Amino acid sequence: MDRLQAMRIFVTVVNEGSFVQAAEKLDVSPQLISKSLGQLEDHLGVRLLNRTTRRQHLTEAGSTYFARAQQVLADIDDMELQLSGLQQSARGVLRISAPVSFAIRHLAPLVCAFQKAYPEVVVDLQLNDRKVDIIEEGFDIALRIGRLESSSLIAKRIAPVRLVYCAAPDYLAQEGVPADLVALREHRYLHYSYMDESFVPSAAQVMRSNNGDVLVAAACEGAGIALQPTFIAADALRSGRLQTVLSEFEPEPIALYAIFAHRQLLASKVRAFLDFIDGYFGDPPYWDSY
Template sequence: MDKLKALQAFVLIVERGSLTEAAEALDSSLSAMVRTLGALESQLGVRLLNRTTRRLSLTEDGRQYLERARHILAALDDADRSLGAQQAEPSGTLSVTAPVLFGQYHVAPSVTSFLQRYPRMRINLVLLDRVVNLVEEGLDVGVRIGPLEDSTVVARGVGRIRRVVVASPALLRRLGTPKHPRDLAKLPCLRFSATDGVHWVFREAGHAFTVGVQGQLECNLSAPMLEACAAGLGFGRFLSYQAAPWVAAKRLRIVLGDYEVEPWPVSLTYPSARLLPSRTKVFIEWMVGELKSSV
């Protein structure tokens, strides 16, 4: 027996004063309504209604049960309405994290448009060039670039990002354009410690190989590395979105494109151990659509 449906049937029988009318209202049969009422009374061990050929009347137990049944159904209806309203107009605060430049270029504009659409929402946007633990740091949603090794999060893919080698036009005129990644071993390179060390990985004929690189500068942030690269200090390797404005401005050029490794995935992540609030679901769906169109 479906207890919720039985409660609904009992309340409706009393309100309509007729098993037949209650059955019609619930798009059910009279026999099914009689069975539902009988099963409810059997489970409770009491008679709820006195039934004669002419009328139905509540017993004392029936009157007490009717009041509680109405309260339960009203509470469920309020809960449904509350969640429905929250889904239509989310409210509250979310903490969101993303890599610094990707956050500036892609996440922050999407967050702004989201907040304009949902004025009752607030977002704390944390931009960091390091891998964060969402649960330990109290974050609701993260944008992650690269392979995911954290099994405690759920990931929604939104795109892929290339890893590109770039150099300034002036440096290429002075030293020449490398024909193969191994040429970099003899050329000045800038090491971006957030994604690469002293060995850069490339791919040729389906197989990966590494090239040892060296140079005068190593840094954990992309902005100063891009500035140094554009100034002609050496070759650099970056995620494509990091270098995109510089390439578009013709301050950097991409080289060795035929030897790039597989693009890295871009994912929206959130803790798998939580039941997501409506506001988080709405935000995730918004960001999936925004990022898929921009990445």
């Protein structure tokens, strides 16, 4: 028995849903499909599929074997692609989801440089601050900022992200500079809707928004104190329209991550982008040089 061929046949049967469809996919006879699966089950000593005249269902052992078999086959295919040089020929549509403010401020140069390096890749960049379901919504990569929850997806850390408390000099001259987080209760606070609740101080929220640029602009107008990432606030801090406060109470840095599906689904266009973005912004990133 060719174990690799049997493994590929089994995975194809599961993906196609029937012996007949798998046989058509692999251009072999249904009898060969049945014989190969029988030999594989005999070799493993377990039943992988419960079969009836109309359908089949994975057993518990079959589900485990299917997941591992997919990975093994994907690794083999990936190795062959790299050895043949095809891994360099990234092509197709690369769908990326990214946070609005970060993408507007920092992604255009990266995407343009990437497409110069990989001219056969079309980038479909969709901006959204919510956490998209990359599999259900058909994204290859999602860029996310924050602290990641446990997930079956793969996360690649791209760059650290600092959060700073900041306010306009005129506001601080009028209302005073808070000495600690408790003192924020006496101040006007501009709250980002998606902010991790552990970062939210006990302050009077006078404005809420799901967009950080709006909150930074409001802070520049003297509306109150905001807690915002430096990739948004750096320009205003550099020009003096904002200044940082409570530096000793600055939250631990979070990070920008690239989220993608299990590496068994990693196409050359995805791998190329992940390699390209790795280290692109620097560590510390260039926006922290204000």
